[in-house]
Amino acid sequence: xxxxxxxxxxxxxxxxxxxxxxxxxxxxxxxxxxxxxxxxxxxxxxxxxxxxxxxxxxxxxxxxxxxxxxxxxxxxxxxxxxxxxxxxxxxxxxxxxxxxxxxxxxxxxxxxxxxxxxxxxxxxxxxxxxxxxxxxxxxxxxxxxxxxxxxxxxxxxxxxxxxxxxxxxxxxxxxxx
Numbered sequence: 001x002x003x004x005x006x007x008x009x010x011x012x013x014x015x016x017x018x019x020x021x022x023x024x025x026x027x028x029x030x031x032x033x034x035x036x037x038x039x040x041x042x043x044x045x046x047x048x049x050x051x052x053x054x055x056x057x058x059x060x061x062x063x064x065x066x067x068x069x070x071x072x073x074x075x076x077x078x079x080x081x082x083x084x085x086x087x088x089x090x091x092x093x094x095x096x097x098x099x100x101x102x103x104x105x106x107x108x109x110x111x112x113x114x115x116x117x118x119x120x121x122x123x124x125x126x127x128x129x130x131x132x133x134x135x136x137x138x139x140x141x142x143x144x145x146x147x148x149x150x151x152x153x154x155x156x157x158x159x160x161x162x163x164x165x166x167x168x169x170x171x172x173x174x175x176x177x
Contacts, residue, residue, distance in 0.1 A: 039148055039175040042102040042136065045127035061093035061107075076122040077104055085115040102126065102174035109169055116165035123174055124160040131176045133157050138164040141171040148175055 060074040069083040074094040081092060093107040102123060123136060138153040153164035162174055 039139065039177040040131070042123055042126045042131065042174045042176060044100050044102070044125045056099060058096040058099060059093065061091060063089050064092050065089050074104075075099070076102075076124070078120045079106065080118040080120070082115045082117070085113045085117055086111070087114065103171065104173065105171045106166070106169040111169040113167055116167055118163060119166055119172065120161050120163045121172075121174055122159075122161050126160075126174070135176045136162060136174055137176070138162050139173060139175045140166075141173065143170070148173070150175075 056075060058075070060072055062070065062072050064070040064072070064081045064086070065083075066086050066088050067083055069081045069085060071081070072079045072092050072094060075096060077094050077096070079092060079094065090111070091108055095105040095107065097103065097105065102121060104121070106119075119138070121138065126136075134155070134157070136155055138151045139148040140151060141147075142149050151164045153162050155162050166172070
């Protein structure tokens, strides 16, 4: 009986470790967590004769219904807020402080969700020279530590998008290391 219990405990431990490891994998196959080397925030390639990003609107906001949820779009960013993500109708915003990089500030800053909010960011205009496309991932900037934190995300190289689930709002970017 004691031997059976040891095997059972070992099996449970292995299953817990396997599930934990699978949850800790980001869209590039690396563990989720703090990035020790300084990552590169993806840059836009601004083709000659292409769109003039300087004249584009870089801020959008909308009050999203708690009961119905909703979506908010800006340039290459889509936020999809499910019903029940917040307890009350709430002001959501996207700010792109610099159109030359794939970095966004989502607000209301510090907002924590009851249900994850989905963000999809397109990198179709990215300068991919020196970047392995399979290494692109979504990360959020932790102001307290001054470091980027990788997130679990899904990269679609065919459509050039990265999608992740947000549990809170802060600054997010597309990075590569």
